Every structure is written in C-alpha cells, then in structure tokens.
Amino acid sequence: MIRILLADDQTLIRAGFRALLSAEPDMAVVAECGTGRDAVQLARLEHPDVALMDIRMPDGDGLEATRQIMAAKDLAGTRVIILTTFELDEYIAEAVRAGAAGFLVKDTEPEELLRAVRVVHDGDALLSPSVTRRIMAQLAMQPTAAAPSDVRLEQITEREREVLQLVGEGLNNAEIAQRLFITPLTAKTHVSRIMTKLLVRDRAQLVVLAYESGLVRPGWSS
Structure with a gap:
C-alpha cells in the first residue's frame, strides 16, 4: 500500500486528489x-x-517543506512530488534542488498523476527528457556548476559514467538499455550502483549531479 500525504492550501483541490487516490x-x-x-x-x-x-x-x-523533509533522517523513505499551477522553470529547478523526485502541474490528467505516484514510489524520478533539459540547462548555467573533472566522478567506472550521462539527458532505464545494448535490468543495476557510490538519494539528484559535474551540458546529446 502506498501511503500518501496531501499538502495544498486549496480544500477543493485536496478533496479531488483524495477521491482520486483513495479509489486506487x-x-x-x-x-x-x-x-x-x-x-x-x-x-x-x-x-x-x-x-x-x-x-x-x-x-x-x-x-521549504520539501527541503526539511528531505533533510530529515527519519524520513528517508518519503519521496516528494511537487504540484503547482504554473510550470515555471525556476520552480522546477528549485524543486529538484530541494530533493523532489517529481514535478507535476495541477491540470495533469488523472492517469498521469496516478502513474507519477507509482513511479516515484518505486524509486524512479518523474522527469521527462524535455523538462529535464530545461531544468538542467538552468542549473548548469549557475555559478555552482563544477568542472567536467569533478572528483565525484572518479568513484565510478567508465560504463557508469556513460549511464550517468544518459540519466542526465533524461533517459529512463529502458532507453538507456537500448542505447548501450544492455538489458533494462542491467541498466537499473548500474543506476543503483552509481547512486550508492555517489551517496545520491534518487534519480532526480543524479540528473543534477550530471549537469553540475559538467558530464552533461545544455545542448549535448550522446
């Protein structure tokens, strides 16, 4: 059973989400x-x-609530999906930096919302390639971006660097598997090992790291 917390200051919106989710x-x-x-x-x-x-x-x-939840050691099992009325790049980027694993606008189709909850609960990040490129292009242009020789990347193998680059481009495990001629399970294993080695909580943070380290830059495509 997926246990869900709803946080929205509009009562009617919460009621709608509650009815949709509780029916599952x-x-x-x-x-x-x-x-x-x-x-x-x-x-x-x-x-x-x-x-x-x-x-x-x-x-x-x-x-701010997301930052606090993500920073709490006793909430390591909680993942956050940001919901908003406006698809603004600065909000998306800040949400990812805060530790959110997904981002949805409130007029998302019901089926997409349900899929998002399941995807995030299963440990993946809900970031489409188009959204990922917009977010990370902004992050990469900020002065905190590191050089391509980021020491963090020294901890992973060459194959894992390839996988991380594709994660940074917004590809899911099946797409990574197709690109590298490996199985989806192998791709998933690589992603899990990368997260463990780099002490990264989830896939969304891997995307941030790929851009901040310089491994992927705006406009690049492997």
Missing part, C-alpha cells in the same frame, strides 16, 4: 494539510511513502 486499491491518503509547516509535522508523524506538495502555501511554502 494500492493507495491510501494518510494525512492532508494546507501549510508547509503542517506538511513537515505530518510527514514526521505519519511517515508517508509519497508526499504530493503544493508550492504556494502559507506558513512555509512547499519548497
């Missing part, structure tokens, strides 16, 4: 709230698997 046999809404502060408190109390987090909320916005 593998999902349960365990808590809901309308402020960032309450989102953090309820996450600590309920330890949800997935938190659907609005950005614009009173008493601490969704980005």
